[in-house]
Amino acid sequence: MTENKGKILFSGNEAAAEAAIRAGCKFYAGYPITPQNELIAYMADQLPLRDGVFVQAESELAAINMVFGAAASGVRTMTSSSSPGISLKQEGISYIAGSELPAVIINVQRGGPGLGGIGSAQGDYFQSTRSGGHGDYRCMVLAPATAQEMADMTFLAFDLADMYRMPVIVLSDAVTGQMMEGICFDDMEEPKKWSKPWALTGATGRERNIVHSFHLDQEELENFNKKLQAKYEAIKQKECRFETAGGDAPEYVMVAFGSCARTLKQIVTDPPEELKGKLGLFRPITLWPFPGEALAQYAASAKGVLTVEMNAGQMVEDVRLTVNGKIPVHLMPHPGGGIPVEARIRKKLTSLFCDDPPKQ
Amino acid sequence: MPTTNLKELSEMPELLSGGHAACPGCGGPIAIRQALLAAQQDDSYVVTSSATGCMEVVTSIYPNSAWRVPFVHSAFENSASTISGAEAAYQSLKRQGKIKKNIKFIAFGGDGGTYDIGLQALSGALERGHDFTYICYDNEAYMNTGIQRSGATPMGAFTNTAQAGKVGYGKTQTKKDLTAICAAHGIPYVAQVSLHRSRDYLKKIQKAVNTEGPCFINVLSPCPRGWRCKPEDTIRLCELAVNTRVWPVYEIENGRLSISYKPSEKKQKPVRDWLETQGRFKHLFSPKNEHLIEKIQEDIDTRWNDLLRREACDQQN
Numbered sequence: 001m002t003e004n005k006g007k008i009l010f011s012g013n014e015a016a017a018e019a020a021i022r023a024g025c026k027f028y029a030g031y032p033i034t035p036q037n038e039l040i041a042y043m044a045d046q047l048p049l050r051d052g053v054f055v056q057a058e059s060e061l062a063a064i065n066m067v068f069g070a071a072a073s074g075v076r077t078m079t080s081s082s083s084p085g086i087s088l089k090q091e092g093i094s095y096i097a098g099s100e101l102p103a104v105i106i107n108v109q110r111g112g113p114g115l116g117g118i119g120s121a122q123g124d125y126f127q128s129t130r131s132g133g134h135g136d137y138r139c140m141v142l143a144p145a146t147a148q149e150m151a152d153m154t155f156l157a158f159d160l161a162d163m164y165r166m167p168v169i170v171l172s173d174a175v176t177g178q179m180m181e182g183i184c185f186d187d188m189e190e191p192k193k194w195s196k197p198w199a200l201t202g203a204t205g206r207e208r209n210i211v212h213s214f215h216l217d218q219e220e221l222e223n224f225n226k227k228l229q230a231k232y233e234a235i236k237q238k239e240c241r242f243e244t245a246g247g248d249a250p251e252y253v254m255v256a257f258g259s260c261a262r263t264l265k266q267i268v269t270d271p272p273e274e275l276k277g278k279l280g281l282f283r284p285i286t287l288w289p290f291p292g293e294a295l296a297q298y299a300a301s302a303k304g305v306l307t308v309e310m311n312a313g314q315m316v317e318d319v320r321l322t323v324n325g326k327i328p329v330h331l332m333p334h335p336g337g338g339i340p341v342e343a344r345i346r347k348k349l350t351s352l353f354c355d356d357p358p359k360q
Numbered sequence: 361m362p363t364t365n366l367k368e369l370s371e372m373p374e375l376l377s378g379g380h381a382a383c384p385g386c387g388g389p390i391a392i393r394q395a396l397l398a399a400q401q402d403d404s405y406v407v408t409s410s411a412t413g414c415m416e417v418v419t420s421i422y423p424n425s426a427w428r429v430p431f432v433h434s435a436f437e438n439s440a441s442t443i444s445g446a447e448a449a450y451q452s453l454k455r456q457g458k459i460k461k462n463i464k465f466i467a468f469g470g471d472g473g474t475y476d477i478g479l480q481a482l483s484g485a486l487e488r489g490h491d492f493t494y495i496c497y498d499n500e501a502y503m504n505t506g507i508q509r510s511g512a513t514p515m516g517a518f519t520n521t522a523q524a525g526k527v528g529y530g531k532t533q534t535k536k537d538l539t540a541i542c543a544a545h546g547i548p549y550v551a552q553v554s555l556h557r558s559r560d561y562l563k564k565i566q567k568a569v570n571t572e573g574p575c576f577i578n579v580l581s582p583c584p585r586g587w588r589c590k591p592e593d594t595i596r597l598c599e600l601a602v603n604t605r606v607w608p609v610y611e612i613e614n615g616r617l618s619i620s621y622k623p624s625e626k627k628q629k630p631v632r633d634w635l636e637t638q639g640r641f642k643h644l645f646s647p648k649n650e651h652l653i654e655k656i657q658e659d660i661d662t663r664w665n666d667l668l669r670r671e672a673c674d675q676q677n
Contacts, residue, residue, distance in 0.1 A: 032472070032505035040508065044521035056509055056521045058476040059437065115412065115435070
């Protein structure tokens, strides 16, 4: 498989697992949950053959804390799960962020809250982009829309995690994780090497390293938090990623992320005839940091914005903060699993943005 | 007196209805149906909880339910916690004189939800001493999510996360002895049972639900999908598991162990006969892996001899 230079038919879950191994992931701990089981099975099959360690833990709590330990030792490490399992991992993620350790976490989202369903959803936007666990921390969040992007963004996530010493979440969903597409791994041959002088590798011949997130002294904790916040500010400046479709200066802007953006991309290539004025799509690729400035510029001459999300309306809050009341921001929520169909989005567009919408 | 007569049971109303979505040959619904029939007799009523897992998914996809007794499901890891709360509420209502019914509390869980992620909650509930029975239907892997290894998967079995091929030979670790772990809590009643010994199973359920305090029952539950076996062989496999001593049937009552059935020399079979019946062990018969069969046999002999010693010791005291 490593010799193959062409495209391989893979599910997004398998693509992410393969990309992680190519990125030099040496330790993976997981736990079964639908719809990410292809990922853990691929890791179980491949990682031991390729100089890595695979562990199926006894729970999500155990898995994330194994990743915590592996990260402290300086190896590239990852875990994956789906929404309810990611909720269970939050304590560990907070500790990893608080200990400034690099780790990659893949969330193949399903519907919630509670046990929810196993259909595709984007209900974990808040959880991922704010801080799902306790304390003032952030995770970088990448939102793939295709199986290929699940591979690309997983590969990238390892570099971002090492660069900023923080947990990076790849926020996928059931559709992107389970859909099979042709995947190219050609650009993933040489993972970058990062120096990790902080890692716990055995203190012989050097000062001992200490990895911890415990600061009883209030001033010390405050200073540590300030340092974290300064890091997050720098990330906001440098790491915003997004893509647009439909050309510059659109009059009507649709905003969506992940698999949902794929449907909208289709509409932009063939906008509703009744719509007078250019239609554009803004797709945040990093959800945190949210590419707000870029969106504000893109939508500067727009008359209206429509946010489409596979949840009850979460990213729309960031969109509204961005345009700051200058342009009306509409929401088309789609909670409960499954992707909104193209026809419904077209109808919504014409009903919002046409003076004389066609009667259905 | 509660009955274990199959003819009489067959005339009672089903408490787990047909029409649920379990696969053909699944041991889970047999274990649950028989347990409910055994427990809800005379003036007793049953209240159940279930961990996430095959049995929860196939019986309770909202708004449908196969359960004709009260049934609570919340998360994967907390069947024992959930039943603890229900039982505590019952004790309170009973003290206040607000409830007169005689209610038996039964928590169900598969091996993933019991041996692994639910072990903490189970241990807590056993230690607190709630009056309930926990029944684990052990199909030896996470079958609901597509066959991943669990703490209950035996050594050498193939799963999607314990691969067999050029390098791997399935799960490398041995099966966790959950029945012994539960017994180590010093609870009044623990049993390991087999579905092919129907009357023994029913009796042990009745003993458990009529014993005050926490009780634990472990039942081997064949899974044709995960074990790669024939659906019509479910009960035959249960019998074979007992006769190969892969799954000894025994009970520990107030700390005293007694083996419920010891296969005669004529009936006793080598573990090879057990392994041959299931695709999940197929790779063990390759020349590279065959030595493992001896090791598995040794483990079985060791565990069996430990049981015999323990039984002899308990009988003397």
